[in-house]
Structure formats: structure tokens, C-alpha cells
Amino acid sequence: MKSLALFSTLLLALFLSLFAACSDDSSSSPTGTGEAVESSVSQDGKNSATSSSATSKDETSSSSATSASKSRxxxxxxxxxxxxxxxxxxxxxxxxxxxxxxxxxxxxxxxxxxxxxxxxxxxxxxxxxxxxxxxxxxxxxxxxxxxxxxxxxxxxxxxxxxxxxxxxxxxxxxxxxxxxxxxxxxxxxxxxxxxxxxxxxxxxxxxxxxxxxxxxxxxxxxxxxxxxxx
Ligand SMILES: Cc1cc2nc3c(=O)[nH]c(=O)nc-3n(C[C@H](O)[C@H](O)[C@H](O)COP(=O)(O)O)c2cc1C
Structure with missing residues (x-):
């Protein structure tokens, strides 16, 4: 009985730490993409994009910008x-x-x-x-x-x-x-x-x-x- 309680406590602790790690990831993610989202939204005045489409617009822009600037x-x-x-x-x-x-x-x-x-x-x-x-x-x-x-x-x-x-x-x-x-x-x-x-x-x-x-x-x-x- 004692060992079952110990096992459940360990399982709970493992679950809680996994949950904490996941929420850390999601809170750092907007900070990491914040600049890209901000710049792409301002790059696309007519676009009230969600963060994911704004990010992909940003990626599209920067890759074509790279081709233009690289060539020159x-x-x-x-x-x-x-x-x-x-x-x-x-x-x-x-x-x-x-x-x-x-x-x-x-x-x-x-x-x-x-x-x-x-x-x-x-x-x-x-x-x-x-x-x-x-x-x-x-x-x-x-x-x-x-x-x-x-x-x-x-x-x-x-x-x-x-x-x-x-x-x-x-x-x-x-x-x-x-x-x-x-x-x-x-x-x-x-x-x-x-x-x-x-x-x-x-x-x-x-x-x-x-x-x-x-x-x-x-x-x-x-x-x-x-x-x-x-
Ligand atoms: C001395 C002077 C002459 C100007 N001549 C013209 C002109 O011939 N044609 C025109 O459309 N605008 C003319 N403008 C307006 C400017 O071209 C325009 O406001 C420009 O966007 C100013 O740019 P900036 O704010 O970056 O200095 C003139 C402005 C000044 C100060």
C-alpha cells in the first residue's frame, strides 16, 4: 500500500514537471517569434494576420529579400x-x-x-x-x-x-x-x-x-x- 502511494506520488510529480516544461515552452515561444510577427505585421499593413500566418509571411519576405540583396x-x-x-x-x-x-x-x-x-x-x-x-x-x-x-x-x-x-x-x-x-x-x-x-x-x-x-x-x-x- 505504502509503495503504491509512493509510486502514485512519483507519477504525479513526473506529470507536473512535464506540464511545467510544456507551459514554459509555450510562454517563451511568443517572445522568440515576437520580433518576426511584429515586423511582418508592420510589413503587411493590409494584413490582420494571426501570428502563424504573419510568421510565414515574414519568412517569405526575408527569403525573397535575401535573394534580391544577395544578388546585388x-x-x-x-x-x-x-x-x-x-x-x-x-x-x-x-x-x-x-x-x-x-x-x-x-x-x-x-x-x-x-x-x-x-x-x-x-x-x-x-x-x-x-x-x-x-x-x-x-x-x-x-x-x-x-x-x-x-x-x-x-x-x-x-x-x-x-x-x-x-x-x-x-x-x-x-x-x-x-x-x-x-x-x-x-x-x-x-x-x-x-x-x-x-x-x-x-x-x-x-x-x-x-x-x-x-x-x-x-x-x-x-x-x-x-x-x-x-
Ligand atoms: C525646397 C523644396 C522644393 C520642393 N519642390 C518640389 C517640387 O518641385 N515638386 C514636388 O512635387 N514637391 C516639391 N517639394 C516637396 C517635397 O518634394 C516633398 O515634400 C518631399 O516628400 C520632402 O521629402 P523629405 O520630407 O524627405 O525632405 C519641395 C520641397 C522643398 C522643401
Missing amino acids: GKTLVAYFSRTGNTKPLAEYAAEYLDATLFEITAKIPYTDEDIAYYTDCRADREQKDESARPEIATVVKNMDEYDTVIIAHPIWHGIAPRIISTFLEGYDFSGKTLLTFCTSASSPLGQSAKLLQELTPNSTWLESKRFAIGTSREEIEEWLEDVLRP
């Missing part, structure tokens, strides 16, 4: 964004491609007055002057390491801000793959990309694109998949 080597996403519209799009691109994100900032920062366009402000004057090259405060230390450089910028008076020309003339981009994209209130890409391409003729230029303000992460990812495909 180590990638830098450099952006200039004075009022913050271009910045999130550059971040989406860098995150998707597992690329380095670099902010191009002006040595003399653009104040609100400087960008009050059509008031003969600093930006107006720079854009009128083909030779204007506003100095950049930040430096890419290891540009040699990058195979692909994506440059994101706003449209200022129909073209890229002159600081983008400063950036393109500041490094040797020979042999690299270059790609630009921009945001604007309404203007199309126009001559913007062509003018930039003339500054670095020894690079391989991929087709640039203009995006509306507030473009989704998903749209940026789809475009990258398309444009970076070999």
Missing part, C-alpha cells in the same frame, strides 16, 4: 530627408535588404526658412545653381565595401537636392550598382535621375522611381524585388 552584394541605403517623408521609405528599404542605413546631413542644417520654397530661400537658390554643392556633415567610412548604393531623396524644384550631387561626387562609385528613389508632393521623377547618373558614368545605374509621400513598406519591398532582380 553588400548594400548601403543613403538618404537625405529634410522634412521626414523620405526617411521611413529609406528605412523600409534598408530593413528589407539587411543593408546599412546612412543619413546624409548638411554641414549647415536647413532651417525651416531655408526650405520655404518660392521665397528665394537657400534651397531655391541652390536648386537654381547647377554648381551648388552644399557640404555634408556625415561620412561613409568604408564605401569601398559596398557593391550597391541606394540613394533616397526628396524632389526639390523638379530634381534632387544639390546635396545629393555633393554625395555622388564625394566618393568613387566606379563599378558599383547605383539606384535612386525619391518622394515628392506631386512632381514625377522627371530629369532627376538622369542628372544624377551623369555625375557617375562609370557605375551601373538601375531604374529610379518616384514614390508618393506615405508609400507603404510593402510597396517599397515589391519595387526592390523587381528592380534588384538580376
Whole structure:
């Protein structure tokens, strides 16, 4: 009788420890997949996915992102964004491609007055002057390491801000793959990309694109998949 009681106690203890182990697993699991779920849900704005389908979407995204980024080597996403519209799009691109994100900032920062366009402000004057090259405060230390450089910028008076020309003339981009994209209130890409391409003729230029303000992460990812495909 005593041994039966001892056996039942042991059996109960074994059952309880097994149960505890299982519940530990399930509580650690959401933490482990939490980042993937969070990123894939935000990657897919229209998807109110459950955690499992969100995770599989994330896996799909990252595997295709890997194929695009792998085919283009180590990638830098450099952006200039004075009022913050271009910045999130550059971040989406860098995150998707597992690329380095670099902010191009002006040595003399653009104040609100400087960008009050059509008031003969600093930006107006720079854009009128083909030779204007506003100095950049930040430096890419290891540009040699990058195979692909994506440059994101706003449209200022129909073209890229002159600081983008400063950036393109500041490094040797020979042999690299270059790609630009921009945001604007309404203007199309126009001559913007062509003018930039003339500054670095020894690079391989991929087709640039203009995006509306507030473009989704998903749209940026789809475009990258398309444009970076070999
Ligand atoms: C000086 C200046 C000139 C601009 N010129 C144009 C233009 O020609 N066409 C247009 O559609 N938007 C123009 N815009 C609006 C910007 O392109 C748009 O707001 C852009 O998304 C800003 O990007 P950012 O917030 O990353 O700086 C201009 C903005 C500024 C400050």
C-alpha cells in the first residue's frame, strides 16, 4: 500500500514537471517569434494576420529579400530627408535588404526658412545653381565595401537636392550598382535621375522611381524585388 502511494506520488510529480516544461515552452515561444510577427505585421499593413500566418509571411519576405540583396552584394541605403517623408521609405528599404542605413546631413542644417520654397530661400537658390554643392556633415567610412548604393531623396524644384550631387561626387562609385528613389508632393521623377547618373558614368545605374509621400513598406519591398532582380 505504502509503495503504491509512493509510486502514485512519483507519477504525479513526473506529470507536473512535464506540464511545467510544456507551459514554459509555450510562454517563451511568443517572445522568440515576437520580433518576426511584429515586423511582418508592420510589413503587411493590409494584413490582420494571426501570428502563424504573419510568421510565414515574414519568412517569405526575408527569403525573397535575401535573394534580391544577395544578388546585388553588400548594400548601403543613403538618404537625405529634410522634412521626414523620405526617411521611413529609406528605412523600409534598408530593413528589407539587411543593408546599412546612412543619413546624409548638411554641414549647415536647413532651417525651416531655408526650405520655404518660392521665397528665394537657400534651397531655391541652390536648386537654381547647377554648381551648388552644399557640404555634408556625415561620412561613409568604408564605401569601398559596398557593391550597391541606394540613394533616397526628396524632389526639390523638379530634381534632387544639390546635396545629393555633393554625395555622388564625394566618393568613387566606379563599378558599383547605383539606384535612386525619391518622394515628392506631386512632381514625377522627371530629369532627376538622369542628372544624377551623369555625375557617375562609370557605375551601373538601375531604374529610379518616384514614390508618393506615405508609400507603404510593402510597396517599397515589391519595387526592390523587381528592380534588384538580376
Ligand atoms: C525646397 C523644396 C522644393 C520642393 N519642390 C518640389 C517640387 O518641385 N515638386 C514636388 O512635387 N514637391 C516639391 N517639394 C516637396 C517635397 O518634394 C516633398 O515634400 C518631399 O516628400 C520632402 O521629402 P523629405 O520630407 O524627405 O525632405 C519641395 C520641397 C522643398 C522643401
